[in-house]
Amino acid sequence: MRIIVTGGAGFIGSEFVRSMLLAPGAANDIRITVLDKLTYAGVRENLDPVAGHPRHAFVHGDICDGDFLDQVVPGHDAVVHFAAETHVDRSITGSAPFVTTNVLGTQLLLDAARRHGVGRFLHVSTDEVYGSIPVGSWSEExxxxPNSPYAATKAGSELLALACHRTHGMDVVVTRCSNNYGPYQFPEKVIPLFITRLLDGGKVPLYGDGQHVRDWLHVSDHCRGVELALRHGRAGEVYHIGGGTELTNEQLTGHLLAATGRGWEQVERVPDRKGHDARYSLDCTKAATELGYAPLVGFERGLADTVAWYAGNRSWWEPLQRRAALRASA
Structure with a gap:
């Protein structure tokens, strides 16, 4: 199978590429072309473990460039579409890049996949498209x-993908995941932001009353779920990929303080984010039943491993902190 992985130099995309090519028992019939624009959150070094792999190729380019896509897409059997602007806070201060990449870019990629006869198009989305749920869990129906500009653009992009299935008969599958964590995550997201600041003895910001609830999913479990959906998902269907660990942001902060040996004096209460969703919760019964999906990485072990990874890889995240600071001040 010849796969294009968009956003393959990002946090989740690079984990997918590494796992597909290097994990024990990985299929030897997979050839991967990574397509990445290398924006501030795309890190070429994330792919160093597969840089010399004979079944891996890297192409630097933009999914918003239709002519470029016409050069890259032909000859592939599947697209796994991770590429997106993803940071909610950035979408609140400026939503235009989110609309351009997440909506227009996805449509151009769908068009190219249809023109060139790509078999399967797997679109990776998020639980944030549902908004907020006070009790219970969402089903795929x-x-x-969505409440944030980021979530609205992800909802729009996946609806475009599903429309291509219904209108043109494209083989489209959509996955919606809960909050990811793990190694190689850009240090603007809450877990790596808190870990890196706490390791340096700095303060960490806790939004509002800290009672917002998220379900935490280790990135390796997410990518295993994506592979299952790629191989076994039914065309036109949506599958939830969750971690099964719901925590308030205050509880998460407590875990991170304990893991880094810091105390609550390092926490600063800050005004709540605009439109901050109170709770996310996915019912993953469909993925379990149809795909055989279940998370394997327990939160305590996964978080401990993640903290250890950041503690041992300052040479990876310290330059990214400086890059993010420069971008924010530009």
Whole structure:
């Protein structure tokens, strides 16, 4: 199978590429072309473990460039579409790049895949498209009600993908995941932001009352779920990929303080984010039943391993902190 992985130099995309090519028992019939624009969160070094792999190729380019896609897409059997602008806070201060990449870029990629006869198009989305749920869990049939500009663009992109299935008969599968964590995550997201600041003895910001609830999913479990959906998902269907560990942000902060040996004096309460969703929760029964998906990495072990990875890889994240600071001040 010849696969294009968009956003393959990012946090989740690079984990997918590494796992598909290097994990024990990985299939030897997979050839991967990584397509990445290398924006501030795309890190070429994330692919160093597969840089010399004979079944891996890297192409630097933009999914918003249709002519470029016409050069890259032909000859591939599947697209796994991770590429997106993803940071909610950035979408609140400026949503235009999110609309351009997440909506227009996805449509151009869908068009190219259809023109060139790509078999399967797997679109990776997020639980944030549902908005907020006070109790219970969403099923794949729950209505979409996004609240942030980021979530709205992800909802739009996946609806475009599903429309291509219904209108053109494309083999489209959509996955919606809960909050990811793990190694190689850009240090603007909450877990790596807190870990890196706490390792340096700095303060960490806790939004509002800290009672917002998220379900935490180790990135390796997410990528295993994506592979299962790629291989076994039914065309036109949506599958939830969750971690099964719901925590308030205050509880998460407590775990991170304990893991880094810091105390609550390092926490600063800050005004709540605009439109901050109170709770996310996915029902993953469909993925378990149809795909055989279940998370394997327990949160305590996964978080401990993640903290250890950041503690041992300052040469990876310290330059990214400086890059993010420069971008924010530009």
């Amino acid at each position: 729950s209505p979409l009600a």
